[in-house]
Amino acid sequence: MKGKKILVCVAHPDDEVFCSGTILKLTDEGNDVFLVVGTQGEKGSHDPALSPLAIAEMRRKEMDLAAERLGIREVIQLGYQDGELQYANDLKETLFHLVRRIRPDLVLTFDPWKRYEIHSDHRTIGFSMIEAAHLGANCWYYRQQIAGDVVCHRSQELYLFNCDEPNYYVDITNVFERKCLATSAHRSQFGQAVDETRLRQIINQPHPDVQMTIEPFHKMWRSDLYL
Template sequence: MDVRALLGLKALDDVQSALFVQPHPDDNEVGAGGTMAKLAAKGCRVVAVTVTDGRYGAVGEVHPAQLARRRQEELVAACTALGIQEHIEFGFEDLGSYTERDVVNKLVPVLLDIRPEVVVTVDPWTPYEAHPDHVKTGRAVAECAIRLASLTVSQTSPAYVPPMFAFYASAYPNAAVDVTDFWDRKIRAIEAHESQFATPEWPALRAYLEFQARVAAQRFFEGSGDGRFAETFKLLSPRQLHFFPDAMTS
């Protein structure tokens, strides 16, 4: 049985609107920057949401408030590099005491306003994911599918539930986007986050990202031994986010 066709899932780079929700400034770029740039170039409406201010994303002598301001500036530069004109910041404190429900309450009105075809975020169920901001953000995005499909959210007709959810940094990817032509933009967007990546470790990390992307292209696209790059996702229907134990393997 073709579960994907049955649930109405289509290619991630064939949508007309997409909302990318990241825990911190830079997560979208690392996990899905090439896809964001590709969609924007095709005329798709792409909106980026950043949940936290990233104020504690550094080691050393830097004031958290100063880092938060710097990361906001870097976020704008990264969006520009990707061709993204719309970005929303929720402003929760990095590693703060906010809850999943707090994120849901902020996110639901955004979803009802934009009504994207797909919502993209980090996979909170990836094994060994220890960062609470990643776990809370990913799970909150998934919970929105449940909330919007219930009477807890007041809606006018026609009612809306995002038809597709895509999780990057997933250990269980089932979809990929060829981002070969947009890889340089992805790298420029990542490098715009200088507070995070202008480090001695960046060349090694960049090489690892390229290796991952080449392996993904070989796995998902036939005849991709020509050096193509791909970003991978766990693509799910909202129906697969509740009482659907085969979701991990589908």
């Protein structure tokens, strides 16, 4: 696959780690990847000496470095408050606008139906992005957006990461080393040296017949997307 546009939508700077091997493969093959980051991640530290402002600034730089290592074309920071993403028109309208401006062929986002997912930001960004990816084609949603280059659009394929019912696997064995390097950019979250075992635990889920490093997804099929 080449020449496609892919929108990856996450809640925090470092969430792309769930699918960064897949991102590497996509950018290597000549596709344009856009990364939407919902919040500034300013609550992502246990160090009381660090202010939320300082954490946000640090994580923005870490995100930019990781994106550079992954070959991401553009990072779009929405700047919402960490831990406070709301399933509301404000966020949905923003995501609909991005879908209609960028017009992605594929969308990757959190699986909001994952059982025992404790982070509400992960669920909220997943629910909102899935709606925008699918319903962006319906011009009666946020109709005032439609003008010029902003047109009604639906992404053809939708892949959910951090899922507990995977039905689609990407072999990232060949890019795993570079995934580790990109992950190490998030030094405030993963420390000075990335623990490869931990990283494998974050992404890996049992696959019946392979001994390779994989990233699992729940692919939503057309039958899931059309009523």
